[in-house]
Amino acid sequence: MDSKxxxxxxxxxxxxxxxxxxxxxxxxxxxGVERISSSELSSLMNVTASQIRQDLNNFGGFxxxxxxxxxxxxxxxxxxxxxxxxxxxxxxxxxxNLGSALSGYQNFPRYGxxxxxxxxxxxxxxxxxxxxxxxxxxxKLTSYIEENGIxxxxxxxxxxxxRQIIHTLEGTSIRGVWNFAxxxxxxxxxxxxxxxxxxxxxxxxxxxIANSERLD
Amino acid sequence: MDSKxxxxxxxxxxxxxxxxxxxxxxxxxxxGVERISSSELSSLMNVTASQIRQDLNNFGGFxxxxxxxxxxxxxxxxxxxxxxxxxxxxxxxxxxNLGSALSGYQNFPRYGxxxxxxxxxxxxxxxxxxxxxxxxxxxKLTSYIEENGIxxxxxxxxxxxxRQIIHTLEGTSIRGVWNFAxxxxxxxxxxxxxxxxxxxxxxxxxxxIANSERLD
Numbered sequence: 419m420d421s422k423x424x425x426x427x428x429x430x431x432x433x434x435x436x437x438x439x440x441x442x443x444x445x446x447x448x449x450g451v452e453r454i455s456s457s458e459l460s461s462l463m464n465v466t467a468s469q470i471r472q473d474l475n476n477f478g479g480f481x482x483x484x485x486x487x488x489x490x491x492x493x494x495x496x497x498x499x500x501x502x503x504x505x506x507x508x509x510x511x512x513x514x515n516l517g518s519a520l521s522g523y524q525n526f527p528r529y530g531x532x533x534x535x536x537x538x539x540x541x542x543x544x545x546x547x548x549x550x551x552x553x554x555x556x557x558k559l560t561s562y563i564e565e566n567g568i569x570x571x572x573x574x575x576x577x578x579x580x581r582q583i584i585h586t587l588e589g590t591s592i593r594g595v596w597n598f599a600x601x602x603x604x605x606x607x608x609x610x611x612x613x614x615x616x617x618x619x620x621x622x623x624x625x626x627i628a629n630s631e632r633l634d
Numbered sequence: 635m636d637s638k639x640x641x642x643x644x645x646x647x648x649x650x651x652x653x654x655x656x657x658x659x660x661x662x663x664x665x666g667v668e669r670i671s672s673s674e675l676s677s678l679m680n681v682t683a684s685q686i687r688q689d690l691n692n693f694g695g696f697x698x699x700x701x702x703x704x705x706x707x708x709x710x711x712x713x714x715x716x717x718x719x720x721x722x723x724x725x726x727x728x729x730x731n732l733g734s735a736l737s738g739y740q741n742f743p744r745y746g747x748x749x750x751x752x753x754x755x756x757x758x759x760x761x762x763x764x765x766x767x768x769x770x771x772x773x774k775l776t777s778y779i780e781e782n783g784i785x786x787x788x789x790x791x792x793x794x795x796x797r798q799i800i801h802t803l804e805g806t807s808i809r810g811v812w813n814f815a816x817x818x819x820x821x822x823x824x825x826x827x828x829x830x831x832x833x834x835x836x837x838x839x840x841x842x843i844a845n846s847e848r849l850d
Contacts, residue, residue, distance in 0.1 A: 437834035501844030519735035593843040608848045612839035618653035623828035627809040628717030632824045
């Protein structure tokens with residue numbers, strides 16, 4: 419296994435692809451497949467075999483000539499690289515439609531992404547549970563984070579509110595923010611931000627439609 | 635304005651950035667800003683001024699030396715490039731938590747993304763409205779698409795169901811699919827697919843956390 423420092427130069431493109439490797443290997447594992455060659459994985463994932471070899475070489479390889487990759491081993495190793503070999507404690511700020519849907523999303527717990535609470539200012543929601551998750555007042559957010567060792571905060575609130583709350587979050591011990599607010603920001607203190615701009619994804623689809631032709 | 639064919643070689647990286655330009659220009663426009671230099675836009679967007687000039691040159695420029703960019707004009711032109719200068723008719727397959735939240739997402743109509751109906755097999759949901767949007771049986775999906783000129787289908791269903799439904803959709807006149815199912819696919823007939831893998835986005839955040847250090 420490479421040390422952290424030797425991984426510093428891994429490109430964003432590879433990091434973007436790693437979860438996809440993880441997903442395909444997870445499916446192969448679930449189907450009972452024990453090993454796979456880079457060319458088989460290549461045709462499955464629609465990526466060239468040489469890219470697969472190059473990508474995985476960044477993390478020490480894992481493959482053996484003439485044998486291919488051990489599916490379970492590679493799955494576990496990529497899980498470690500992605501930091502999902504251990505559970506993550508998460509809270510969601512914003513118990514609206516999107517915040518509630520994300521908090522109850524059934525795919526997350528299987529990867530160890532556990533959403534423990536939602537926070538909202540709406541008196542009608544505070545004290546209730548949504549998808550079994552308690553809704554607490556935003557005034558309790560920082561104390562809840564510290565008392566429960568929360569690592570990730572999901573922001574599912576409008577941009578104006580998000581801009582206010584990030585300053586509060588910078589004073590806590592969280593490690594990352596998954597941001598669905600329609601704004602970009604960076605945070606101090608080494609807190610990592612992953613922005614998900616749903617409207618922009620839909621615009622890219624719109625662009626592709628405008629620049630493609632329907633074939634019948 | 636460039637013709638379609640001369641835009642063929644625009645990189646995915648630029649296409650990924652265009653909606654972000656559009657968002658920032660929309661905010662400037664809303665604030666009443668009439669013109670902006672590439673260096674001002676650069677510091678606002680945290681992108682180099684030369685990248686901004688290069689990116690926008692792909693579409694014919696729009697800027698004038700010593701004047702900068704006309705905000706409203708550039709906003710409108712990027713809107714045209716993104717194909718959001720006209721409304722899009724959309725339906726959602728899957729009226730679960732995520733499908734409902736996406737269908738009721740308030741940011742979409744302002745860009746002309748209008749979700750007209752949701753489709754589900756759950757008898758308890760069929761005939762109801764969620765966020766004012768009617769829920770119809772999946773058996774009506776293809777006829778509804780043809781009768782209403784639906785252009786985009788949002789898939790918010792599990793991967794097994796998604797794999798089945800894409801074959802049905804290939805026989806319709808839709809132009810694009812916005813896929814939230816936890817699987818990748820391509821479609822025949824020139825139908826464009828934009829995959830949004832939420833779990834993978836959360837894994838990238840987890841990766842960044844595992845490979846960063848909290849600074850206090």
